[in-house]
Amino acid sequence: MVLKLFSASFPGAGGGIVALVLAEKQILFEHVLVDLKAKEQKTPEFLAMNPFGQVPVIEDEGFILYESRAICRYLAEKYADQGTPLLPKGFNERALVEQAASVELADFHRAVSKVVREAVSKVNRGLPIDQSALDQGLANLSAKLDVYEVILSKHRFLAGDEFTLADLFHYAFAPVLAEGGVNIMTSKGPNVARWWNELMSRPAWVKLKAEGIKGTVG
Incomplete structure (x- = not known):
């Protein structure tokens, strides 16, 4: 089946x-x-x-x-x-993936979804943007990416040097930002940009x- x-x-x-x-x-x-x-x-x-x-x-x-x-x-x-x-097989390596995946859901996803709602979803539905909410969302997302910049300065991906579910989960909403003219994923910092460009170029x-x-x- x-x-x-x-x-x-x-x-x-x-x-x-x-x-x-x-x-x-x-x-x-x-x-x-x-x-x-x-x-x-x-x-x-x-x-x-x-x-x-x-x-x-x-x-x-x-x-x-x-x-x-x-x-x-x-x-x-x-x-x-x-x-x-x-998903890595090693206990410690797997824990690091789960740590990064938890950060994606609790921190990154919450921040990016607010920006997407204002900069993309409302525009697509012909609704007015709440600029204050958008600015606040961008500031919050920027702060999260500041931490990502530090993490990604130490290794290629979020949980180490291999692509894992922790990275993959970011495809849910972050690629939509570019549709709204929000290029924060490639302009925030060199390590975030390098990581994001690699994700965007994966054949799948x-x-x-x-x-x-x-x-x-x-």
Whole structure:
């Protein structure tokens, strides 16, 4: 039974990072398109898989799992021996990945989502920008990236010298900043810029950005 990914088709947010893990791990999957505008994620059938009515969801040999970061960890663990090794096997090395992943969720994600909401989401919906909120969000994000600059001065990626889930999780929203003319990821500091440019040039991301989420079977 082939793995199924239930999500929208755009390359960002939770569905995007799951699709990236599938690509990096070279996992064959069927993409089941969920029409968010039509509220397909709120149907009884979908709610039976995810009671919160959100994407993404995967079904792997009858096992159903929701929440994008949980899905990414599951895939990296189950398919550890194929594709890119996104989680190290060493105890200390793994702890450093989890540390960086916690920082991404608790600090970076909170900061970047506020900027995206003002600089991109509102613009796309024709709503006025709250400049005060945007300035505050940018200041907060800038402060987080100041710390990233220090971390990335010591090693190539956030948890060491290898690309891991801690780096991959940043694809959920940060690439959208450029759509709003916010180039903070490449202008904040040389180490952040070097790291971010490397992430943006990874083949799996380049393909996903160009094509959107597409299954490899079905």
